[in-house]
Amino acid sequence: MSIQLKAISIAVALGMVATAAVAVTQEPITPIQPVKNINLAQVELGKKLYFDPRLSKSGFISCNSCHNLSMGGTDNLKTSIGDHWQQGPINSPTVLNSSLNVAQFWDGRAADLKEQAGGPIANPGEMGFTHELAVDVLKSIPEYVVEFKQVFGTDAINIDEVTQAIAEFEKTLVTPNSRFDQYLLGDKDAINATELAGYTLFKSSGCVACHNGEAVGGNSFQKMGLVEPYKSTNAAEGLSAVTGKDADRFKFKVPTLRNVEMTYPYFHDGEAKTLTEAVDVMGRLQLGKKYTEEENAQIVAFLKTLTGDQPAFQLPILPPSTDNTPAPKPFE
Amino acid sequence: MSIQLKAISIAVALGMVATAAVAVTQEPITPIQPVKNINLAQVELGKKLYFDPRLSKSGFISCNSCHNLSMGGTDNLKTSIGDHWQQGPINSPTVLNSSLNVAQFWDGRAADLKEQAGGPIANPGEMGFTHELAVDVLKSIPEYVVEFKQVFGTDAINIDEVTQAIAEFEKTLVTPNSRFDQYLLGDKDAINATELAGYTLFKSSGCVACHNGEAVGGNSFQKMGLVEPYKSTNAAEGLSAVTGKDADRFKFKVPTLRNVEMTYPYFHDGEAKTLTEAVDVMGRLQLGKKYTEEENAQIVAFLKTLTGDQPAFQLPILPPSTDNTPAPKPFE
Numbered sequence: 001m002s003i004q005l006k007a008i009s010i011a012v013a014l015g016m017v018a019t020a021a022v023a024v025t026q027e028p029i030t031p032i033q034p035v036k037n038i039n040l041a042q043v044e045l046g047k048k049l050y051f052d053p054r055l056s057k058s059g060f061i062s063c064n065s066c067h068n069l070s071m072g073g074t075d076n077l078k079t080s081i082g083d084h085w086q087q088g089p090i091n092s093p094t095v096l097n098s099s100l101n102v103a104q105f106w107d108g109r110a111a112d113l114k115e116q117a118g119g120p121i122a123n124p125g126e127m128g129f130t131h132e133l134a135v136d137v138l139k140s141i142p143e144y145v146v147e148f149k150q151v152f153g154t155d156a157i158n159i160d161e162v163t164q165a166i167a168e169f170e171k172t173l174v175t176p177n178s179r180f181d182q183y184l185l186g187d188k189d190a191i192n193a194t195e196l197a198g199y200t201l202f203k204s205s206g207c208v209a210c211h212n213g214e215a216v217g218g219n220s221f222q223k224m225g226l227v228e229p230y231k232s233t234n235a236a237e238g239l240s241a242v243t244g245k246d247a248d249r250f251k252f253k254v255p256t257l258r259n260v261e262m263t264y265p266y267f268h269d270g271e272a273k274t275l276t277e278a279v280d281v282m283g284r285l286q287l288g289k290k291y292t293e294e295e296n297a298q299i300v301a302f303l304k305t306l307t308g309d310q311p312a313f314q315l316p317i318l319p320p321s322t323d324n325t326p327a328p329k330p331f332e
Numbered sequence: 333m334s335i336q337l338k339a340i341s342i343a344v345a346l347g348m349v350a351t352a353a354v355a356v357t358q359e360p361i362t363p364i365q366p367v368k369n370i371n372l373a374q375v376e377l378g379k380k381l382y383f384d385p386r387l388s389k390s391g392f393i394s395c396n397s398c399h400n401l402s403m404g405g406t407d408n409l410k411t412s413i414g415d416h417w418q419q420g421p422i423n424s425p426t427v428l429n430s431s432l433n434v435a436q437f438w439d440g441r442a443a444d445l446k447e448q449a450g451g452p453i454a455n456p457g458e459m460g461f462t463h464e465l466a467v468d469v470l471k472s473i474p475e476y477v478v479e480f481k482q483v484f485g486t487d488a489i490n491i492d493e494v495t496q497a498i499a500e501f502e503k504t505l506v507t508p509n510s511r512f513d514q515y516l517l518g519d520k521d522a523i524n525a526t527e528l529a530g531y532t533l534f535k536s537s538g539c540v541a542c543h544n545g546e547a548v549g550g551n552s553f554q555k556m557g558l559v560e561p562y563k564s565t566n567a568a569e570g571l572s573a574v575t576g577k578d579a580d581r582f583k584f585k586v587p588t589l590r591n592v593e594m595t596y597p598y599f600h601d602g603e604a605k606t607l608t609e610a611v612d613v614m615g616r617l618q619l620g621k622k623y624t625e626e627e628n629a630q631i632v633a634f635l636k637t638l639t640g641d642q643p644a645f646q647l648p649i650l651p652p653s654t655d656n657t658p659a660p661k662p663f664e
Contacts, residue, residue, distance in 0.1 A: 071385075273655075315401055331419050
């Protein structure tokens with residue numbers, strides 16, 4: 001190829017890239033970006049910890065119990081089951097794409113995944129343990145001691161390292177390559193006419209005001225019941241529990257809609273069993289709009305195009321406890 | 333190579349194989365055989381079902397909850413946690429190599445893995461569901477309907493197919509390639525002098541009378557407390573519950589010792605926390621022999637060479653429920 005032809009080819013290539021980039025940035029939803037700057041050793045350690053029920057008092061509940069990676073990173077229950085079968089106060093949000101959230105938990109009380117990861121371990125209603133006891137368990141297992149040393153370079157295992165590793169693993173749990181992202185990236189045939197109509201309506205009727213960006217949500221707190229109040233028997237009041245401000249009552253973190261087909265039931269109280277119901281309630285209470293049956297179905301069809309590649313990895317094998325490992329106490 | 337030389341080479345090769353085969357058959361423990369005659373489509377379906385908590389009333393408990401493949405196919409609890417956190421009556425045996433068992437459950441009440449698989453689903457103290465309701469859940473999920481049709485060739489999903497698929501998956505859960513099997517297959521350096529001393533003692537003091545064959549157990553029922561009675565607060569009476577014969581009281585299926593390092597705690601009541609304790613109790617109660625500390629340690633060292641390759645597969649992704657799927661009832 002001549003230098004001239006090469007230059008033209010490069011220009012054309014650049015031109016195409018630029019066009020695609022413009023097309024993407026014009027949309028309120030952007031494709032999920034590949035994960036970067038990952039510490040793979042931390043990921044592998046964090047994956048084990050994520051699946052290890054020995055971080056709970058009972059030895060039965062792991063992160064994966066309520067954020068099940070076989071099921072969209074949720075437990076698909078209205079509210080979760082904790083230690084001794086306690087009923088959780090709120091719906092377990094998905095761990096998928098949670099690295100894209102502005103903060104963690106429905107009320108945003110944890111700044112990031114690392115801070116979040118320590119919460120359930122020590123919550124008496126969830127894993128029912130303490131950070132100290134969880135660390136004691138890990139310290140008693142030689143394979144963990146070696147792996148922590150390899151990963152963090154120190155002999156001591158502490159909760160800071162535990163939550164750092166879990167958070168690093170969780171950062172890998174993004175779900176690229178949904179049909180909708182394929183559409184955004186230029187494959188106009190990746191979604192059908194009904195799904196496109198749903199997306200158009202999703203934009204024109206205002207859903208994108210809150211559900212936008214890479215995660216289609218997760219980046220702001222909004223009042224649940226904006227136009228009409230939301231009636232719930234659930235006691236959660238959202239952001240006000242963190243800020244103490246009355247103006248923040250019933251403001252919850254807008255959930256991501258990525259993989260929403262898999263993350264039922266919906267809302268912080270898990271009261272909406274189906275996407276149809278969730279779309280109807282959102283339309284009426286947040287937008288003052290009653291969608292027709294056809295409109296609702298179009299939006300639901302669009303939402304189902306947001307299911308991306310699910311996490312793909314081998315089930316981790318956990319290092320066995322030793323004679324010195326404190327035994328779990330499931331029935332105390 | 334000349335024909336003559338080739339013939340000699342082949343003869344030598346055959347000779348070596350024959351010698352190795354003789355060496356193997358002389359030992360009371362035999363290497364785990366590779367899995368054969370597997371229906372891969374059933375395995376893939378069964379793997380999903382094994383991990384699917386929607387086969388339980390609560391939507392929270394799957395086969396993998398108590399037979400956790402990250403943890404030696406057990407829950408590593410004394411007795412298991414069932415629906416509503418009920419305390420199970422008996423220790424969960426490992427699912428690893430369970431296809432080699434003469435029968436399933438500690439009392440042998442299920443003839444095979446297929447019959448076993450239906451038990452926990454419908455046990456009110458375990459998954460707390462019914463076969464009919466479990467099948468109703470699966471029928472409501474189009475991906476399952478398609479997969480069952482592909483695997484079994486019929487439109488109807490029934491419990492027979494469900495348990496068949498789970499059993500087929502479980503048949504793949506053998507753990508070849510332990511250091512001890514490498515030793516049996518001819519690599520004399522695969523175990524060290526202490527481990528070999530432990531194996532020699534394991535044979536000479538009579539452990540192999542019951543713990544023999546491919547699974548190092550699992551192939552007979554024996555009385556727990558043969559020389560001295562076994563004292564337990566556990567109500568289980570073993571085989572007599574199945575046969576009705578008084579002579580079968582306290583006869584339990586001899587557990588496999590494959591991967592025993594991972595399947596703590598030990599015995600049907602889970603009362604032995606460590607291998608050291610288990611070896612001591614077995615020696616005294618079954619063989620009338622009090623092992624010295626050194627002997628005990630040697631046998632424990634040998635037992636740890638029985639850990640084989642753990643199941644290696646991608647965490648299955650479960651098809652999502654639909655609007656028509658009956659919701660789980662964790663708190664009713």
